[in-house]
Amino acid sequence: MDILSHYNYWVAIFLMMTGFYVVIASGNLVKKLIGLNVFQASVFILYISAGVVDKGVPPILKEGASILYSNPLPHVLILTAIVVGVGTTALGLALAIRIKEAYGSVEEDDIHAQEED
Amino acid sequence: MSELVFVGLFAMLVLTAIAAIRLTDLFAVVIMFSVYSLLAASLFVAMDAVDVAFTEAAVGAGVSTILMLATLVLTDRWEKPRKNKALLPLVVVSITGAVLLYGTLDMPDLGDQNAPIHQHVAKRYLSDSGHEIGVPNVVTSILASYRGYDTFGELIVIFTAGVGVMSLLGGRRKKKKVENNDT
């Protein structure tokens, strides 16, 4: 196994983990959501890079016998996943706004402090 | 050639992601995220996923960024530093990452055209969709026909998100009172 032939996955994993870290370590709700987005977008990179074919072209059929196309299936899946992601983000942001209105803050620490008393 | 593009884009993605972690000005973080999306979109183009690139650009750099900015206007621009820096997140993330790395060890190489992912279902789509569907863009064929049901689900997700946002933010216009019905 050629070590360098997997760098795409490894970078994607590094990116995923930065996003994941922001989600669980940050106390700011909006930043958490941004982290979530980075996390998901990096998963998308993982999927898409798995669909790459050396010397391939985008999967739009052309006349010609032996054209090498990239794998279209990951693209379809990720299109769906992107949409799901934006739906989640919109909902999360709307919640963040309501939380700000109800608590006056979007920091987890402040919110906890208010709920304890 | 494409390898070089990949490496360059990956390097920039890493830099933006790290910047997004470290910044506390959320406005800058959102911009970083927007840049991140655009870079990802470019990467997708380089990886032959033009549809995905288009969508990622429109959604990540477009819709999401606008919504995030709008949220920042309504909430706070600056992130407060946390009182206690917990070690736990770092541990969790390291373990998760390590497991993922372990998982990649048996994966096929990047771009290997003999990888199983290219052999089974996808192969048939590429070879048969032309005469079965008659649409040149295979992504569209799969999206709307072979896996049209998933797309229906995707539409429902968007619908759900719309319903959710309307139920959370709709109805009470221009009222900015802090609710405190804490019973």
Place this chain on the structure above:
Amino acid sequence: MKIPASEVLLLLALIIPVVGSFFIFLCRKFPNVREGITLITGIALFANVSLIASRVFTGERPEFVLAEPFSGFTLSLAVEPLGMLFALLASFLWIITSIYAIGYMRGHGEDNQTRFYIFFACSIASVMGVAFAGDLLTLFVFYEILTLMTYPLVTHSGTAEARRSGRVYLGILISTSMVFFLLAVVWTALEVGTLAFSIGGIYPEGTEPWVLGLLLALFVFGIGKAAIMPFHRWLPAAMVAPTPVSALLHAVAVVKAGVFSILKICIYIFGASSLHNLAVAEWLSLLAGFTIIAASIVAMGKDNLKARLAYSTISQLSYVTLGALLGNSAAWTGASMHMVAHAFGKITLFFCAGAILVAHHKKNVSELDGLGRVMPFTMGAFFIGSLSIAGLPPTAGMWSKWYLVLGTVDAGELILLNVLLLSTLLNVYYLVSIPIRGFFKPLRTPVSGIKEAPLPCLIAIGVTTTITVGLFIYPEHLFQAVSGLVTTW
């Protein structure tokens, strides 16, 4: 009128009290009607049970399957002589207690009397379920229901003390049964594949002794209602309940359901031969012996009359457990008879305690000096009752104790023989002494004339006392009933 089949009668034994409680609920606004219904239900139940008994003692063995919740394991009713005896005892004493309760509850001005009568009836229904349980699963189910149905009676007054006692009551009884008893039942089900009671036991030959021993221990400790130490604390706690509850449930129905279950399990699940070979059975019977003595010693220190009676009950229950574990026919005969004898003796004592409470508001033993002159009838009954508990003539208790002693001799358990004899002495000291002081010591606070409890209370006391003595003079019926069983064991 056509007399229905015995199976239907069995079901009726469960239904009658439940239907009765429903009517009690309907008539909650009319106390006289309500109490009338209680009595009618009691009489109907006793008639029903007697009818079953008349058939069972001629050899009929009705069975009735209620449901089959797990494949192969049913909820079923079935009658055998021991259960029959228990059902007769409980249903008969329910009538007596109802009469007593009417006097007591009114005389004492208790709240929530409707709730009291409803749950009382439901408890009796559960007792019938225990008595007529056709298999171990059913026994377990009704055992648990009985605990729940008696909880509202224990916490009747709703005071902080009652709630605390209720917690102890529920906590110990449910915990022991949910963990030990249930575990033993499930284990048995897995081990044997059936839970039906059968003569000679159900465990197949060659079951590992440690398995049998562990199971026996699980059963004995799991049946917390038998109040073997260290799971006895619920019984004194339950004494916060109104006296009729203590009298019927915690001298007769509930506690007897416990020892009845142990007896039944020893006879029909383990069988004599299994018990003989088990070291654990011997250890447990020694523990029962310890409980007999320890509870008696604790009882001596209790000034509160009901508490003293409660500890006496703990001690007496272990007689039955002990007899059950000895596993020979003399011991089993003694244990069965003791269930009956102790029931009449102890209920008399509780009735007396309640009568004293209602008439003179006295709860403590130390206040009873000289009370014999004011309540001669009650104190006389108390004397008879305590003789029976001690196992002295002319009372029923003597016969049962006699057979238990024979059982220990048969089993060669000299320590236990001495325990029984010592226990008699202790009983004399802490129970028989009470009426003696009541008659011979001077009255503390002078009361003019005789002041007894309300008439219904006296009637009840009279009946149970008479039977206590009657069973001494004419023990044949009881003995025949029991020995009729013994031959089939």
Place this chain on the structure above:
Amino acid sequence: MTRNPVLQVISKIMIPVILLFASYVQFHGDFGPGGGFQAGVLFAAAFILFGVVFGIESVVKVLPQGVLRFFIASGVLIYGATGFVTLYKGGDFLDYNVLSSHGPSGQHIGILVVELGVGITVASVVIAIFIAFAERD
């Protein structure tokens, strides 16, 4: 919102272009990249731009809540109805082959219709979300 005349003029030119491009993306998805979802987002982008430049009230005036709700629902209904039509015609759910005697042309019709449904709902949901956020100011 600031009412900058330069912006207003530019956006007046831009918005039709965006709309046109959106329509192109909507109906050309079979051949090149694009499709209902991307078109919907672009379409919404035009309205968002309009709202940013001319104020959110003007968007609400064009697309009041009720109308928007109608569009949101109708996209989903179009997609679902397509499925039921194919089911009714004896095919599977969303089996476009039965829409026409010639398989691929049935596929063509089907894809066009469902993409339209996607476009309508996506555009109107994105606009609705934007309005909901903007109205909180």
Place this chain on the structure above:
Amino acid sequence: MATIEQLAIFQITIPLIVAPLVFLLKNGNRAWFLTLVTSVAMMWVASQLLVHVLSVGEFVTQIGGWAAPWGIEYRVDTVNAFVLLIVSGMSSIVLMFARQSVNQEIESNKRSLFYTSWLLCLTGLLGVTITGDAFNVFVFLEISSLSSYVLIAMGRDRRALTSSFQYLVMGTIGATFILIGIGFLFIVTGTLNMADISERLSDTSQTRTVRTAFAFIIVGIGLKLAMFPLHLWLPNAYAYAPSVASAFLAATATKVALYMLLRFIYTVFGFEFSFDLPLSETLVILSSAAILVGSVVAIFQDNLKRLLAYSSVAQIGYMLLGVSLATQAGLSAALLHVFNHAVIKGGLFLVLGCFVFRFGTASLKLLSGKGTQMPWTFAAFIAGGLSLIGVPLTTGFVSKWQLVTAALDIGWWPVALVVLAGSILAIVYVWRAVEVLYFRPVSDDSQIVKEAPLELLLPTWLLIGANIYFGINTELSIGVADVAAHWLMTGTR
């Protein structure tokens, strides 16, 4: 008359198509009625499916005219037909209860949105259950998740917002984990159809990639399932959601997640692969901890809804414990408890709905002594509580019996002891509530209320009655659970 394949399609598509119609309605009562009718119809469909698979056997339905793995298919078997019936049935019963409760708790202009979300959530749960495609699972999972975030956020308390947010974050992490896992499987097999994956895995199963995929899918589902210690979102979410949403979600959402877990363990990865990994050991430790910790924490809750929520954490532990035994009896006990717990918790949350309806609170402190004012509701609470404890003649007892039997059968007596210890802890938390509700002096005398209206009491007692009915007559519940477990273990009927 529709064919059985069409019925399977209708199971998902009809609520999907009704949802936008409900969304267009302005009147909350009409929206409610349409939702209720749809839900009941789906319950009927599910029962037809179950009858069919029990008598004829499992079947597949393809969508879009493409056979799997090219297209997406539904796969209906005993296990998921059982879950479909539980989900649609609980939804219907809770909806019967919903009208008055929702009218009181949710602003009038948001009611139709609430019912739209309800239908979407129902569809999502049904869709996850019925589908045979791994990626489709993800899509429908997100439909159910997003709509449940909305349902929870509609609670009156402001903490509903934070708990919904917390759930959103954890739920999305879970979904993303599942997405990663599915991606890994996709990369090594090249397919998304579950049956196809399973077939192709048999050659490549012992690779590191597949093991990682397994880990991520289990953890991802574990988040959705509120598997200890990933349960942190659950107590708040159930506590502050509108009463009916709590009842609906508590009775269905975690059940579907458990089904997903079983589906992946047994039919995608396969029994041998899954239990070669230290799955059994992990599950047994986590679920025992869930039972003990969940129950102990429940004892200290002041809010009754939170109390029940922590009890749910413990009850999920019971189900996972059954799975961890890795035997058919254990699996059957787990599936049985899926059903029984749905009935118990659904019923109890409806009881709390009645209390909230009259008193506006589920706080134990504020409700002290008020049980007597609503005798029927209080009686239902006791009956449901007894079932939770596992007293004989209730469903809880049946579950416990089956679980203990299964554990003892393979000699895991410490597991049996954990189960029994859990029920003792349950006595403590249930009885604490009963005592406070009944015996404590009333905190303020001003509020004297009537018994809850019949419209609320009937569905409540329907579920509580079901607790007793299925505690005595277990032919249906145990019967189906046995068949389903057998199917999962062997792949044959």
